[in-house]
Amino acid sequence: MSIKPSRGKPLDVGAIGLGPDALPAMADTAAQSRFDFRAWWPEDRRELPYELEIGSGKGTFLVQQAQQMPDTNYLGIEYAGQFARYAADRLRRHNLNNVRMLAYDAAVFVEWFCPDASFRQVHIYFPDPWPKARHHKRRLIQTPLLRQLHRVLTPNGFVRIVTDHDDYYAWIEDHVAQVTDLFERQPFERPIGAGEGEVVGTNFERKYRREGRPFNALSLRKL
Template sequence: MDSNAIPATAWLDPTRPSLFHPITSLIERLDWRQLFLTPQPVEVELGSGDGSFLAQYARLHPERNFLGVERLLGRARKLERKALRAGLTNLRIIRLEASYLTEYLLPHHSVEVFHIYFPDPWPKKKHHKNRLVNERFVQLLGRVLTPGGWVHLRTDDQGYFSWMQDAFAAHPAFLSRTPPPELLALKTDFELEFNQKGIPTLALSYQWQGDKAC
């Protein structure tokens, strides 16, 4: 193990370091140097849930830094426990609403990959305005991504799947891509439950072309 790695049993120690990054300002953008020990490409998962995907993926890619964004404390703590057990030093957690963080706190042109897996589909038409992914949100992603950056999405809801496609189609700077097999092989806990019930995963990937206005 790397000499800087957190011991796998650190989660049992009440004095252990926290993986939660404190938000000290709601208007100043994050400085990645304050979050991560090593300067590396950054990937962000919006709505990390209990971290079943992100903890696995961060362990497989120590050459990259990962930020998990989760509003619910119980779920965020589950992600933290998994990351500490694995001794991960390349993962941090922020408790905040995903769209606010994307619009106001993530530095522009600094994130290489966004992961957005199984966001609330808000299936009733009157609630569609609450969906995370919409045309305006896609525009915000374009501001934060590095040139050539990626957005990977999954849902179990066919209506939301079509909605996402329409939202990205409104921004020609995003090109549709085939989701990488490595990512599809890493299932979230929600996804496993859906698949066991015979509900398929609907996956999308897009790449931002930085030479075009979004």
């Protein structure tokens, strides 16, 4: 994907774009490093529910969803800095004061910095499939991450995953099968921001849809 600044203007992430300097220093342990990230939102919004998107890319899901859900705070995390800045600039131009976009590794953020029971939902759409066997260890969905997601969800919270990649989907199902004590499968419901005929409506979904690829979607409810 190429990144072009809007109409030739430099990207302006405003108050929406955050980098690693927004995080506290890591303490000796993950449990000691966790902090109240709600301070990233204006004071009058801090008690609202929160949702997390991991791997936001160009921010298309957040642009659509956050407009439809003004009483929910969205945190997008994207570790490719230029995509995170592009997404933050785009969200700023839509005047979406309910979103923050963090340029960081989401797996590290969740484990090290995120307090228990923080998010009502975690959205993971079209995670990188890393198709070669020797790269499978780089896949985002791993059993320790699923355990951490369970910890940071509020009671009855949801993890929602969509992928076009059959082998990765089988991998995800295998890993979910290892945490049946933590989650139960639920039917996947399209988010409100999805357009006509879309599953979630991200950039990758639109690209792959044009190529005629089928998608697999999975919803997990925290037990």
